[in-house]
Amino acid sequence: MSDTLTKELKLTREDFTSDQEVRWCPGCGDYSILAQMKKVLPELGIPKENFVFVSGIGCSSRFPYYVDTYGIHGIHGRAPVIASGIKIANPDLKVFVITGDGDGLSIGGNHFIHLCRRNIDITVVMFNNRIYGLTKGQYSPTSERGKITKSSPYGTVENPFNPVEMALASGATFVAKTIDREPKHLAEMLRRAAEHKGTSFVEVYQNCPIFNDGAYSPVTDPKRKRENVVIMEHGKPYVFGQNNDKALNWSGNDFEIIDIEPEKPPKDLIVHDEHAGRPALEFMLVSMTFNPDLPTPIGVFRDIKEDTYEDLLIRQIDFVKEQKGEGDLEQLLNSGKTWVVE
């Protein structure tokens, strides 16, 4: 969106602050996401009345109340379908879905994958705390196997989903991952997702200090995170480490870690390409998430241009109108074999 438009709109963070009292637990990662969202919204160049936030049920799903825009707090797992109806019926609106790991991947998993597949222009932000918070601490579809929770006192025997993998596999055209404790990166990912045309998906690692505290400490703890996180940037090699002294190298069939001199990195390092749309490479990157020997990648996995559902639909409508003319009710009611009774 153009800067001039943003200036004309003169929106600020305060414009998006609602009068509702925020009711997340103290220290919850959700606060950071809300703060960055309110920072990003005025920068998008979109009139405030055109934003719609749709959510399901869960801690994350209270989000719409806390931004002063149009919003629907719906039912569990179903935000993607409400949002789809909104966007298809009125493509002028900028529609967000705010969801969590339980809401989006468990009860709402089916809607989530179909939204991605259709590439409707909706931005999905998934707060992944790997636990059920609102129902007070059961394991979620992203909880690691063996996790001990109220509903798994002996540890879960289930494998977790990787949300980014799901979004990529389902065909979302923008897929990114970020962390609640990295406000700048978080804001950047939210902004890019919001600006993307098509289904955009951002997974946010979100700490739940009440029921799953420290779930992400390896990637958020200031002492360790530089070793454990690689920030993907378009056109740049995958450099990480406390002193930027490590990089990922492509061995031909896998990523491996090599030591580099930060000042003189080797010229032939593989560089990140968000627009490549090469599933094999994208999936290799995601798979590092659960690999204890490799760093967790954050940033944009995929950013590709494809026709959106609503654009194709509108084109189809225009085409049919061109072929058949604007629909005439009189003609419709009187179509088929008719006869007159005098």
Added chain:
Amino acid sequence: MSKKELQELKRVTIRFAGDSGDGMQLTGGQFSDSTALAGYDLITLPDYPAEIRAPAGTLFGVSGFQIQFSSEPVHTPGDTPDVLVAMNPAALKVNLKHMKDNAILIINTDAFTKRNLELAKYESNPLEDGSLKGYQVFPVNITTLTREALKDSPLSVKDKDRCKNFFALGMTYWMFSREMDTTIEWIEEKFKNKPELAEANKKALNAGYSYALATEIFTTHFKVPRAKKKPGKYRNITGNEAIALGLITAAKKANKELFLGSYPITPASEILHELSKYRHYDVKTFQAEDEIGGIGSALGASYTGALGVTTTSGPGIALKSEFMGLAVMVELPLVIVDIQRGGPSTGLPTKTEQADLLQVMYGRNGEAPIPVIAAYSPADCFRAAFEACEVALKFNMPVVLLSDGYIANGAEPWRIPAVENIPEIKVEYVTKSDDYKPYERDPETLARYIALPGTPGLEHHIGGLEKDESGNVSYVPENHDKMVRIRAEKVERVGNYVKEPELMGKDSGELLVISWGSTYGTIYNALEEIWQEYDNVSWYHLRWVNPLPKALGKIIKNFKKVLVPEINLGQLVKIIRAEYLVDAKSFNRVRGLPLQTGEVVEAIKTTLKG
């Protein structure tokens, strides 16, 4: 049947039956169209197997199409057919028991092979063992005659055999003095890219006609006087087509885009198919990933100011119920169409039933009342769909439209309304306000005032949690009590706005029959019969089942007895008993079929005596 008898015939019911692959639905459809064009009133009943391709020749693979036509108003497809066209032994076996005594049976003898007789579970050939005594049997070697007629055609034998339904149709056209033009036009249009098929089907049709004419195998042909229908322009229409047109008309009259969110399900899918054709009428159809997605997207569309509709059958309603509750809570207009079928569970997908009434009335958590309107015939579906939209838009709430498999697939002539005579639907939104409260209401209808997303300055939230007038979430006990009552009262107020049905018969008497939905035709016929003998029976057919007509309580008091015939185990009767503390009796048959006139007459007589 002698010539004299035939001339007295006022109404005829004919049934075409054969294998699923024999094209019986098509044959029946063509017969209906030319019958309608010839000026008769009629109702049709397609009856097809649930299996897509049932094995040929089997009993469960029999596909039938029944039509009753008359010079007088027709209200049902007929209980017992006068004429059966049976294309194979299975078709004869399945249908014979429904036929009138002395009915005409036109039978394709070529299909009565040993193998087919076995498949139909006949121990001996009914054409030879005398078991068809008491019927007028016309054995015709239809397959052979069709091949003979097409001997110069380049088609394969298999393709030639597929034309035999047109031969049979040709015979019936002669029998009932029909013109063949419409069917010939239809064939030409249908096969315009396959001239050899068009040619063959036309030949078969003509050959059947000429065969009947030349051989005089039928003693004579029927002459049924033409119907005196209300003047106007007519077309044949099925219930599902009529719903599609009703929805488009309502959207146009409300100056709105129509959004259908739906998931394929028998017997509702035709509405999705039909609406998907009309992109140039500003209709957006969205085939969702499931039933829940269907209703959810429709509600989302309604939120932006479109007319949101979802269509389904009973199993789909079960899945949609949580969203129906949300629609009650957020108070947005939404039309939920339920084409009932046999249940529970998957039940009888292609058969009819009225057993979703209590589900749509009460099948939700919490106090979640929704107005319910029931269509009573195929053509009436147009008006019912329009009215459902009107109420949804006027009161800003979900409305359920009930139809069923019988009227969804059945067809009858529909008097096409003039567009200018259909009322506009006025819808208003809040566009400016210094103090917008999302749950502030119109004092008359109690509809909340809606501001659409995109309206500057009126940003607000709605959702499934209980709210107070300002739209803020509220757990205050008194507020919840108040809101629950307001939502119920709003449904009641629909009664101030819609037209109440008229009582048929005298204002007071011995017995009041109360009914709803597609039983209308059968009960109409039953009452006609009853009224020839009794003058103390009246009839009240509901259109809105929720809210119930205000007059009903008073009407009931004027009768000693109440009888409620339904195709379920007694659902409306429960509501009537609870609402009016009356010892209403119920008459039920739940066979997946419409009620029969005779049995309703019997039930009325028994109740009168009892």
